[in-house]
Amino acid sequence: MQLDLAVEDRKPVTFAEVSEPLVEVRDLSVKFVSREAVNRAVNGVSFSLAPSEVLCIIGESGSGKSVTMRALMKLLPPKRTVIEGGMRVGPHDIVKMREADMRAVRGSAISMIFQEPMTALDPVYTIGDQIAETVMRHQKIGRGAAMERALELLKLVRVPSPERRLKAYPHELSGGLRQRAMIAVALSCNPQLLLADEPTTALDATVQIQVLVLLRRLQQELGMAVIFVTHDLGVAAQIADKVAVMYAGRIVEYGAVADVMMKPRHPYTVGMLASTVHGHMRGHDIDAIPGSPPDLRKPIVGCSFAPRCKVVSAVCQTHSPPTKSFGNGQYAACFHAE
Amino acid sequence: MSAFDFIGADLISQEEPQAASLDERDRGGKQQPMLIVNGLRKYFPIRSGILQRHVGDVKAVDDVSFSVLKGETLGIVGESGCGKSTLARLLMHLIPSDSGEMIFDGDPVGGMRGLSLRDLRRNMQMVFQDSYSSLNPRLPVQDSVAYGPRVHGMSRTDAMDLACDLLDKVGLRAAMFGARYPHELSGGQKQRVNIARALALNPRMIILDEAVSALDKSVEAQVLNLLGHLKREFNLTYVFISHDLNVVQYISDRVLVMYLGQVVEIGSVDAIYDTPLHPYSRALLDSRLSMDPDDRMTEPPISGDPPNPVNPPSGCRFRTRCAFAETVCAAEAPSLSQAGPDHFVACHMVRRGSGHSRLLS
Amino acid sequence: MTDVSAFRLPLFRRKREAREVRGYWASVANRLRYDYVTLFFLAIILTIVLLSIFAPLLAPFDPTKTSMAYRMKPMGFRNFILGTDELGRDMLSRLLWGGRTSLMMGLVPVAAATVIGGLLGVIAGFRGGWVNSAIMRTMDVFYAFPSVLLAVAISGTLGGGSKNGMIALTLVFIPSICRIAESATTQVRSLDFVEAARASGASTLSIIWHHILGNVLGPVFIFASSMISVSILLGSGLSFLGLGVEPPTPDWGLMLSTLRAGIYVQPLVCALPGVAIFITSLSFNLVSDGLRQAMDVKA
Incomplete structure (x- = not known):
């Protein structure tokens, strides 16, 4: 995506962007190199995010959505990964930053929540200890004060009877409470940016909506920016301000959530919306996108979506599609989008 | 009283539901349900300490009764821990049940004169959730598909031909994919192989346990279409277990809602989705996410997680999360009562004279 | 209802195309x-194996022929390329012949233990319950002893000789291989396929046969292959202590033991069996x- 164009154009469009963007990613590409192959997981992704804005990155497995986010945290294995392009979060230049400095940023300015809280929480420490530990690592305060902060945070994420949960171990909590505890750990140092990697995917429907409503509320109360990775369009509709649709390592469509969901421009987004199952399609075949995503270990000529696309033409096979702007802050990388 | 009594009585007189063209394997006739499950129960004992003392039970499936009609798709929904996967394994007899009976097309399963397990499994197959473990990593996928028929005595070449045929049927070109190993296939392709494997014994009924849950949306749609085509082509009956309410509504003719090991509501898909009566079914349906960004939920329909199936609440198991709970709910467990032509609900609010102050329906 | 043919789908025979995958x-x-790196060392092993197999053809002298005149000669003395030992026997010939016994001591016990231990492990893992407890607790008893001590104790009880040495080593390796097979089987057994x-x-x-073995064989095989070197060392150790191969049969461990005395006269020659064991x-x-x-x- 041509970011220069995107950023310039978007500035007058929404008032949230009068201030300087909190996050700027320019032409990011991530390659995983192994002896057998080079996997181009992310190919030139650019976007920017204003403070206290929620961006949802939507994509299927292998679209590069999680990799993009892990690159922002520098959580990818350094030996096998080649990162190119620019990434800035607040004053921090993520690409140039050394590991030691990065450690200070992780958990304070930028923090992250995951799909499976059991892997993010340490099973041998109580919830209270884990929150206090994070607080003490980043702020020079005593243990007592840190524990008080922990209690405050558990109240913030609406954990019932927080005093008791402070002393609980992760395995003693239910799935939804664990997810809340992890959010509390992530919020402990008032991050400016929260990265959320499918945090509600593993949850039951009745619990998922609780966590989504909570996240939305917290985001507004604390005024932080959120990048939310999901494969579920319904989740995006609930929480996003902006939506970026990723396919084969590229952002194929970007825009305000209402624009993208209600008037999608890219054939892939259109196909995704059409193949999302609804009860009223009963008795009819679903209008599924045929085929499967391309193998990113092989070079892609032309548009990566061309083999599955309904409106494909000759030019799609040979040339990489341009990013088209639609004036309302919506962009799509497609020859035929209109 | 069990659901079976109602449903058995009611639906048999009903006008031919999903007309299943009679196939030669049919034994009980059109009106005989494909499967009747009555009072099925499975408790997993919890033991602790050195002496392995029995300290409690996980009541995974507790007195579950329902029937599956010929040619229909019965959707089973519920949250994690509600016992739906245990139920699937009980139906396949992969784990022994503590009590309860199953009648397959008029024949009782097990016992001296009943249908043998081997025969049951030829008539009833299961598709597991796609995961790294659903296919043997050391076998080419066509061998995995051919394995079942081989076990039942088909010759190797015949079984291989059948496997290739089925792979083609599920949309994988056998010449290209048959010799591949599972790690060389994508999630959707593996799930197609799983489906081909279930079809290999030419079953009449297939249990699909979260069969599309792990797939990406675009692939999920493809597999759902495939399941629809196969159902028509092979005259199949499905039990479709999922936590995804949209998918269940799309594919099912009738729906069963489970909560903590029990059936709370069962009925036709329209009855359940248009007029859900059980407070849990309503909460579950209200939790579906709207695709419209302007229609955002500000208050979750229900708070808290499903409680632990060890030592569930007394009386109605849902009462701890229910907005309408009264004393009668703690004292007495509601049984399934009829609320419509094909609609049964286990809630005191549905039955007149139950002692609850409200009356629904 | 039990007739298989009734359940067969209409099908036509097809030619399966060549497997390109x-x-x-x-x-x-x-x-x-x-x-x-692996290929290089694989080549060394192959060389050692081939040298041992063709020892009768390659050895320049009879490995058991002693000579009082040529005792403890240095490398390159007359036709003795690698010198002679304390009884004047040609070192090269003895090393070649000794490779046979040493490799046998390395491979046979491991192979036998893989079959026996693997079988027991798969049974224990698949059956679970009391069968598992019975087999695995028995293994634990053996597991409690250090392997060297166990090998010495068993072959001490059985008496010397290379056959008894191999039996002792087999018994030493069974418990650990059994444990690997058991844990792999338990893991595979609960999988969806x-x-x-x-x-x-x-x-x-x-x-x-179709689903468990294929998945258990890998880990067992890897573990067993790492046991070969241990077996060679233990076998040599037994011979060194006089519990394994009996003289005058050439064996690297035994040679190392008997050449101890000459270590100050011809240190290089005396180190040769040790070097052979080390490299192998x-x-x-x-x-x-x-x-x-x-x-x-x-x-």
């Missing part, structure tokens, strides 16, 4: 092809390591 073992071989096989009506034996066991170890890496295919 790599199988598991082919992909393992492909990975090994680029692992030059095994459930699916049961759901298709397969018998226990068929499931073990190191090679087996590194090849086993490389094999483990190559077989670690992410499914």
